[in-house]
Amino acid sequence: MAHALEAVGITKSYGASPGGVAVLRDLSFHINRNEFVSFVGPSGCGKSTLFNIITGLMPPDMGRILIDGEDTTGRVSPRLGYVLQKDLLFPWRTVLDNVILGLEIRGIPRREARERAHEVLKSYHMDGYEAKFPGQLSGGMRQRVALMRTMITDPEIILMDESYKALDYPLKIALESELLDVVKKAGKTVIFITHDIEEAVTLSDRVYVMKARPGEIIHEIDIDLGTDSPSIPERRMSPHFNTYYEMIWKKIGIAPMAA
Amino acid sequence: MTRQTETPASPVAASRRISAESRRKALLISLQLGLVIAALLAWEFGARSGAISRFLFASPLMIWDVLVQRSGTGELLRDVRATSVETLLGYALGAIGGSVLGLGLWYSRFVSDFAAPFIAAVGSIPVLAVAPMTIIWFGTGLTAKVVIVAFSCVVVSLTTSYRGAMRTDPDFINLMRSFNAGRSAIFFKLIVPAAMPWVLQGLKLNVGFALIGAIVAEYISSDAGVGHMILLGSSNFSMNIVLAGILLVMVMMLVFNFCIGLLERAILRWERK
Incomplete structure (x- = not known):
């Protein structure tokens, strides 16, 4: 193999x-x-x-x-997905919409993408942060959102x-x-x-x-x-x-x- | 960032600082209002006593009378409406159209490099210089005025939007590429929102340019509008009408700026969080 x-x-x-x-x-x-x-x-x-x-x-x-x-x-x-030192979250997108970015680009329907993102956020104990903007999060939180954004596309x-x-x-x-x-x-x-x-x-x-x-x-x-x-x-x-x-x-x- | 730098010793200290800040603001506003009222009073009494020439400077009450009388006859509404329509249509065409073009230039480095000197050339033409020609081309109606207004804002919007689009962090573009995003997805999901603060900057600057354009257009040829009112007033040596017109322009400017401010707050709501 x-x-x-x-x-x-x-x-x-x-x-x-x-x-x-x-x-x-x-x-x-x-x-x-x-x-x-x-x-x-x-x-x-x-x-x-x-x-x-x-x-x-x-x-x-x-x-x-x-x-x-x-x-x-x-x-x-x-x-292959990646995570950098710079979290590269889009400041104009909420946490939820940042997480689904990759799915959105792949043409997965918004509803389905959001449902999956909710689950991922929950598994990272970040439910409740969906509607926050990156500017409202700490550096560690932002980095975790960046990881979720990569993980959700399942590379x-x-x-x-x-x-x-x-x-x-x-x-x-x-x-x-x-x-x-x-x-x-x-x-x-x-x-x-x-x-x-x-x-x-x-x-x-x-x-x-x-x-x-x-x-x-x-x-x-x-x-x-x-x-x-x-x-x-x-x-x-x-x-x-x-x-x-x-x-x-x-x-x-x-x-x-x-x- | 700034979070740790200023930690209030106690809630009391914090509220004391807030009240000191609001007292400062109240003082500033009352001083500013006081100055305006004092100046208006001095002007009015100066004009009545003959110390200030009513012929050259009119007086606050004379200006007020113009406004009252013209709103009675409906002329005021007609002029403000005419100028507003010209400004808004020209602005929509020039400022919004220019922003769309400027963002769109991001698509092709070749086209934007090719267009750069021509954009600069067009941008260097003062609106006053082309206004008379516009009348010849488009007649004396609304079209010519809309074109003049559009001309006076298009280049500023185009260049600020283009600059905003080109300033997008390449790491963001790479991230989009890593998700296999095509040029259009990159443009609509990244470039447009990322450039939005610059686009809005251009839109804000252009409120003033658009209004200048409308007044200039009305100076060249018009049968209504605030510029028409000012021009007519000055050719009759009626300074009260001229000054009333200038006051109207100021108020219109305030209103337009306020509307753009609302738009900006709505679009950039993430920035305030």
Whole structure:
């Protein structure tokens, strides 16, 4: 069976080549179904470029992206949804209407879309917020609405780019716990892009470690914290945590200083 | 954001600050009203004592008499109605049409780049310069006036709306694309609502331009309207009629602005939450 997502020889540089700045060089990786995989690396390792290439918003110079065995290089696939650090909620739409945006675009009747959104909001314990505008919500709430908007379109893969970077620590922990719970229950595949080693270790089944200039994968680590609990504090306190943290730190430790 | 910066020490302190704020407002309004009343009184008594020339400046009561007398004969209503109809029709054509065009230019970068110098050229023509020609082309009736009003607002609305449309955050557009939205879905669900604050800005600016256009059109040729009234008054050296006309223009402007304000509140209701 094909991988949920596979990247083959992704290369990208900016500016006219030769002489252009190489951002990603020969990136190859695969993501298994139901797997939670993080990409961790210092700034300058091409995380945003990687994000844009995986989503199909930007074509690579070379290489291919396969989703479920199908070549989706340079084009958007409905099998993949994403959540960014910026929640990108439409300020003129209510919470409910933001959640149904993707369904609306797909032409699902408004009534049906709204019914589904009500259920999703309920499952996130956010019923009662339907008629609020994003401007009335806290950053954490907005980020959860953004996740709901992606989840409701039922993508097989969810790509997250520093999604919880702007939140304060306790909130981040709470939202990450919720995320793990939701994606595991729904059987989703998650690709998580971050610069935060701790975040990568606590959330992931597997981590790709990247280096900067040009962005390359330098290491791949399977993570087993010995627990199935989605609770971030519990995972963080696993006796194996420090081992993984150290392994990754040693690979990229000095690089962040240079950035 | 600003939430934590100003936490009132107690509800009492908060209500004290509110009452201080409302006292300040009351003082401002009474000072402003006081100034207007004092000026009107000084003008009236100055005119009566001969210190102020009634020929050059009329007097508040003389202006009032014009308004009363003209509402009696129905001339006032006729003039206000004529100017309003010209303004509203021209505004609908120029300001609203310009906004739609400006937003629509988002569709094609090529067309908008191509049109840019021509839009700038048209925008640089003062309405007064083309008004006489418009009369030749469209006659002395309502059409010419509507065209002049439309001409005086179209470019402002077009450029502000276009700018608003182009300022849409590309991340939002990418999000729409990730949901497989086509150009039309992106336009109607994202670009139009996102640009709405700019569109409304253009619409607000244009209330003034539209009214200027209508008055100018009436100066060129008219048999009714507030501009007609002002022109006729000044050619008879009746300053009371001229000043009554100016007062009417001010009131119309206030009313139009108020209506646009209501529209803005209705459309941007999410911004106040």
